[in-house]
Amino acid sequence: MTLAQPILYPSFASPMLPQVAAITRTQPESPGVFTYTVEFRDPGYRAAYRFRPGQFNMLYLPGIGEVAISISSDSEEPDQLLHTIRIAGNVTQAIARLKPRSVLGVRGPYGSSWPVERARGRDLIIVGGGIGLAPLRPAIYYVMRHRADYGKVTVLVGARAPADLLYPSEYDEWRKQNLDVIVTVDRADEAWKGRVGVVPMLFYSLRPDPKRTTIFTCGPEIMMRFVVYEALARRIPKDHIYVSLERNMKCAIGFCGHCQYGPTFLCKEGPVLTYAQVEPFFSVEEF
Amino acid sequence: MQPTLPATGAQVVISKPALQTIFDALRAAGYTLVGPTVRENAIVYEEISQLADLPIGWTDEQGPGTYRLKKREEDRYFGYVVGPHSWKRYLYPSRLKLFSTRKSDGGFEIEPDTTPPPKYAFIGVRGCELAAIAVQDRIFIDGPIQEPTYKARRESAFLLAVNCTEPGNTCFCVSMKTGPKCNSGFDLALTELDDVFLMEVGSPLGAHMLVNADWRPAGAFELSHARRALAEAEAKMGRSLDTRDLPELLYENLDHPRWEAVAQRCLSCTNCTLVCPTCFCADVQDVSDLTGDTAERVRVWDSCFNPDFSYVYGGNLRPAIRARYRQWLSHKLGSWIDQFGVSGCVGCGRCITWCPVGIDLTEEVAAIRGEGETKP
Numbered sequence: 001m002t003l004a005q006p007i008l009y010p011s012f013a014s015p016m017l018p019q020v021a022a023i024t025r026t027q028p029e030s031p032g033v034f035t036y037t038v039e040f041r042d043p044g045y046r047a048a049y050r051f052r053p054g055q056f057n058m059l060y061l062p063g064i065g066e067v068a069i070s071i072s073s074d075s076e077e078p079d080q081l082l083h084t085i086r087i088a089g090n091v092t093q094a095i096a097r098l099k100p101r102s103v104l105g106v107r108g109p110y111g112s113s114w115p116v117e118r119a120r121g122r123d124l125i126i127v128g129g130g131i132g133l134a135p136l137r138p139a140i141y142y143v144m145r146h147r148a149d150y151g152k153v154t155v156l157v158g159a160r161a162p163a164d165l166l167y168p169s170e171y172d173e174w175r176k177q178n179l180d181v182i183v184t185v186d187r188a189d190e191a192w193k194g195r196v197g198v199v200p201m202l203f204y205s206l207r208p209d210p211k212r213t214t215i216f217t218c219g220p221e222i223m224m225r226f227v228v229y230e231a232l233a234r235r236i237p238k239d240h241i242y243v244s245l246e247r248n249m250k251c252a253i254g255f256c257g258h259c260q261y262g263p264t265f266l267c268k269e270g271p272v273l274t275y276a277q278v279e280p281f282f283s284v285e286e287f
Numbered sequence: 288m289q290p291t292l293p294a295t296g297a298q299v300v301i302s303k304p305a306l307q308t309i310f311d312a313l314r315a316a317g318y319t320l321v322g323p324t325v326r327e328n329a330i331v332y333e334e335i336s337q338l339a340d341l342p343i344g345w346t347d348e349q350g351p352g353t354y355r356l357k358k359r360e361e362d363r364y365f366g367y368v369v370g371p372h373s374w375k376r377y378l379y380p381s382r383l384k385l386f387s388t389r390k391s392d393g394g395f396e397i398e399p400d401t402t403p404p405p406k407y408a409f410i411g412v413r414g415c416e417l418a419a420i421a422v423q424d425r426i427f428i429d430g431p432i433q434e435p436t437y438k439a440r441r442e443s444a445f446l447l448a449v450n451c452t453e454p455g456n457t458c459f460c461v462s463m464k465t466g467p468k469c470n471s472g473f474d475l476a477l478t479e480l481d482d483v484f485l486m487e488v489g490s491p492l493g494a495h496m497l498v499n500a501d502w503r504p505a506g507a508f509e510l511s512h513a514r515r516a517l518a519e520a521e522a523k524m525g526r527s528l529d530t531r532d533l534p535e536l537l538y539e540n541l542d543h544p545r546w547e548a549v550a551q552r553c554l555s556c557t558n559c560t561l562v563c564p565t566c567f568c569a570d571v572q573d574v575s576d577l578t579g580d581t582a583e584r585v586r587v588w589d590s591c592f593n594p595d596f597s598y599v600y601g602g603n604l605r606p607a608i609r610a611r612y613r614q615w616l617s618h619k620l621g622s623w624i625d626q627f628g629v630s631g632c633v634g635c636g637r638c639i640t641w642c643p644v645g646i647d648l649t650e651e652v653a654a655i656r657g658e659g660e661t662k663p
Contacts, residue, residue, distance in 0.1 A: 103394025
């Protein structure tokens with residue numbers, strides 16, 4: 001994907017120059033998690049910007065730093081760019097202090113995407129744990145927009161506690177679009193009437209057809225390891241199991257070296273990879 | 288003075304003092320000369336202007352964790368191997384401003400850095416170093432996204448190469464097929480003989496710099512002398528590395544006990560990555576002034592041995608030195624080949640020499656192969 005460059009920089013200017021964008025809306029999601037809607041200040045850039053489900057942007061605050069954040073909105077409405085952020089480090093803490101109309105730097109989109117085209121005509125199991133549901137949401141929106149192109153679509157959602165569930169107000173809408181949404185929490189509270197248990201356990205009730213099922217999963221690596229285990233136990237081929245990995249990223253263009261995962265630069269060939277690509281390293285300690 | 292310039296590929300001879308005319312021609316053409324010079328008891332690459340800046344009469348004795356300058360018996364100009372610096376320091380500086388930001392009414396404005404990149408002439412580039420530059424070209428120029436400051440510096444750089452006739456104790460360029468002879472990628476390549484420099488012309492630009500050098504075509508004696516010196520150098524490598532199936536060897540041994548053994552010695556000090564001519568990992572940091580009105584975004588060298596290197600929310604993914612050393616070596620000798628089609632190691636030996644505890648990667652690989660002596 002190429003983007004129109006709205007500002008003419010010298011030929012040796014850094015490819016790491018961000019675009020100035022404004023926060024137009026802040027939406028609290030769960031404790032410590034917020035969704036920010038950002039809009040590029042340059043109208044031409046805004047109009048030309050496109051992304052694919054599963055890609056990410058680098059968000060920048062002057063004097064603070066930059067952080068890789070996946071895009072959590074609908075790829076067919078690229079002028080409404082949503083980032084769901086868990087407040088964790090310096091940059092996300094500074095972003096949390098921003099008010100609507102505040103500006104920040106944005107560059108992207110970067111990375112590989114969920115293979116929504118390759119998965120056309122197939123059954124889908126989309127598995128999100130905690131904040132991992134954020135990069136999956138564009139894929140869910142895409143599937144809903146093109147619902148007739150896909151077979152059975154199951155969304156497995158998990159969080160540590162009921163209050164940590166991401167986008168709970170949308171699950172009923174997803175169900176209306178004929179998505180089978182199954183929700184679980186690790187630890188229930190008194191009000192919780194749903195399932196309790198870790199996300200991979202939701203596979204116990206599924207009977208996926210291994211010949212026509214594709215898995216998209218994002219969440220803690222330990223969760224994804226068990227999702228892969230359950231998928232393989234159901235004979236789903238390694239190259240139809242897609243995981244989205246997270247590593248430190250400083251540049252997002254393959255120069256800084258931080259996001260290497262074996263031969264893979266997660267910013268370029270990743271973050272979305274098949275299990276076949278990551279298998280040799282997936283269980284290696286401290287890799 | 289010769290009426291014509293030698294053709295590309297020609298071998299000519301100049302007197303040793305005539306090297307100054309090449310320096311002068313380069314300076315007249317607008318180049319900043321960078322070359323070997325003695326600083327703080329080491330031969331480093333700094334800006335130079337005249338022959339007297341070169342480490343004439345000096346040599347370096349190297350070994351694992353050891354580097355000593357020594358006076359030579361005779362006044363060789365290039366009678367040393369390589370020091371702690373590499374040309375990476377000039378093509379991919381350890382600290383580079385990317386852009387700055389300034390607060391404005393509507394938030395902030397982004398101001399790209401418009402400093403024109405410097406135009407360097409590198410004096411004394413060894414075969415392993417030419418290979419290292421070619422490795423970094425693949426990273427910063429040949430990929431889908433180009434690193435523009437590297438590209439600008441690289442494309443305007445003049446390379447005066449030097450064939451190695453006296454390899455050091457930590458050298459293994461023959462194993463990595465990067466030396467001791469400079470085969471391509473230079474403008475001029477010299478071989479230092481007893482009384483003269485044999486000079487191979489690598490480009491029309493290189494030929495042009497010979498304009499005042501009073502050159503003459505090389506004779507059979509000089510050519511055979513140089514050939515013999517290079518053949519002898521090949522046989523005198525301080526170390527060797529068995530490169531067969533290295534990526535597979537390392538991927539299949541990610542749980543090898545040797546990683547723990549080397550971690551017992553490794554200080555995770557980052558010296559090896561800083562002296563390595565191909566290591567390219569970088570951090571990007573923000574530096575703001577006290578008022579907070581302006582900030583600069585700077586790129587600085589980083590190292591996979593730094594604890595923060597693998598930081599993600601929740602902590603450092605590689606707290607153990609075992610995991611960091613494994614990342615470095617399996618990248619350098621293994622996944623690098625998958626990524627860029629070439630090994631990340633050029634056999635220069637710097638990581639062995641400058642390791643404060645003398646860890647030798649050729650020995651570590653041999654141990655993982657199950658060969659050779661194994662230190663505890």
